[in-house]
Structures are given as C-alpha cells and as structure tokens.
Amino acid sequence: MHTNNSLRPSKVIDEEVKWDKSKTIISKTDPVGTILYMNDTFEEASEYNKIELIGEPHNVIRHPDMPKVVFKVLWDNLKQGNNFHAIVKNLTRTGRYYWVITDFDVEKDDSGKIIGYTGRRKSLPESVVKKIEPLYKTLLEIEKVKGEKASELYFNSYLQEEVNSSYDDFVVNLFEGETANTKEADKKAPVKESGMIKKGLNWFFFGETNPK
Structure with a gap:
C-alpha cells in the first residue's frame, strides 16, 4: 500500500x-x-x-x-x-x-x-535517543551510498559484534539500562528472562508496577 x-x-x-x-x-x-x-x-x-x-x-x-x-x-x-x-x-x-x-x-x-x-x-529518555541516533545515522548513510542490503549486513554484524544480541533484546536492554540510571537504579528493575519480553517493559507500557 x-x-x-x-x-x-x-x-x-x-x-x-x-x-x-x-x-x-x-x-x-x-x-x-x-x-x-x-x-x-x-x-x-x-x-x-x-x-x-x-x-x-x-x-x-x-x-x-x-x-x-x-x-x-x-x-x-x-x-x-x-x-x-x-x-x-x-x-x-x-x-x-x-x-x-x-x-x-x-x-x-x-x-x-x-x-x-x-x-x-x-516516550523514552533522551539518553536512549543519544545512544541509538548515531547507529541509525550510520545505517541511513550506508543505505544511501551502498543500498539497503549493505545496510542490513552492517546492522546484523553490529548486533553480533557490538552488543551480542538481537535488535529486540538490544532495544529492551538499552531502554531498561538507561531508565534504571535515570531513576537511580530502581530496585524493581527485573532480571533478564530467556524468553524476553521483559517484565520491565510490561510495566512500562501497561502500568504493571508493584506498590512499595
């Protein structure tokens, strides 16, 4: 469409x-x-x-x-x-x-x-934007000069070599890490789970927080 x-x-x-x-x-x-x-x-x-x-x-x-x-x-x-x-x-x-x-x-x-x-x-913390923006700028420049396939190859290699995770896990980890920093390491921050979707984003999107 x-x-x-x-x-x-x-x-x-x-x-x-x-x-x-x-x-x-x-x-x-x-x-x-x-x-x-x-x-x-x-x-x-x-x-x-x-x-x-x-x-x-x-x-x-x-x-x-x-x-x-x-x-x-x-x-x-x-x-x-x-x-x-x-x-x-x-x-x-x-x-x-x-x-x-x-x-x-x-x-x-x-x-x-x-x-x-x-x-x-x-919305997400400005610190997350500052960390993801340079990667997106690089991917966009590769797309413009070398094409989408080259951008995809770089992206996959970046995830493997730089962060050793899938894009989804990278986003969740980046967001949760920066959110924890801005909130002075919220003690409710969840532990990684093998299945990833993380509890941290569940309560972020749906308000599933436990009262203190």
Whole structure:
C-alpha cells in the first residue's frame, strides 16, 4: 500500500513536537499496516487527526532519518507472529518529530492467521535517543551510498559484534539500562528472562508496577 503523499509535510523541521509524554500512543492496523484505529494521544503527538489517517498506511508518519532496515526487521518479526520492540523517530503533520519506544501485540484468528497488530508507543529518555541516533545515522548513510542490503549486513554484524544480541533484546536492554540510571537504579528493575519480553517493559507500557 502506497503512502498518500498529500498527507506528508512539505518540509522536515529539526524540532521536537510538544506532546504529553506521560501518555501512551496506541494504534491498530491490519496485516499490511493500514491504520484502523488511533487514540487521542496519537493525534496529539503526530498532529494528524483520525479522519486523515484512518485507512492510510502507517508509514505516512515515517521520518526520513529512519533507516529502512529497522522497519524490515520489525515487519519480518511481526509477520512471524513475534511481539516486538523498536525505537522509532516519527514525522508529524508539520514536519516535526517525536521519538518513541514501541511494543506490539500480534492479533490472530482462531486458525492462527494474523489479522492485525496493536502498537503501543511511549516516550523514552533522551539518553536512549543519544545512544541509538548515531547507529541509525550510520545505517541511513550506508543505505544511501551502498543500498539497503549493505545496510542490513552492517546492522546484523553490529548486533553480533557490538552488543551480542538481537535488535529486540538490544532495544529492551538499552531502554531498561538507561531508565534504571535515570531513576537511580530502581530496585524493581527485573532480571533478564530467556524468553524476553521483559517484565520491565510490561510495566512500562501497561502500568504493571508493584506498590512499595
């Protein structure tokens, strides 16, 4: 499905949009990424209203600073039925940007066929942005000069050599590590689990915190 270019801003502005970062951005899409539902926080952060975006492909908010390989990894996992986390820079209606960490639920029918996805997105610490931005810039430059395949090869090698983990685990570890630092090592920070989705992100997205 092709992006409706009339919905894209005419120019990109290097300025973060103002939105309530305590809230969660929620959207639902069909299996190919067509937006079926978006909440009010999505409207606030993206500066698009529901009338504009319902029925449109989700990539209408894709920021040109985002390397394509990140979305390839994301969609490869979602199509396999894997819930997935990613760090994404999105584009607003006026050309501004907002950074989020994503969490996806894969929805299936009784036969196990994927019928859609629910995405939840929340703001993340500036320290996480500063750590992920140089990697994304490198991937984007490789894509521009050498193509998407070369970018993918570098990305896979980076994950193997630099962080020794999958992209999903890298995102979760990076986020949780930085969040723990900013909160002076929250004692409730969960231990790694072999299955990864981590409890830390569960309570981040769903408020599943235990009272002290």
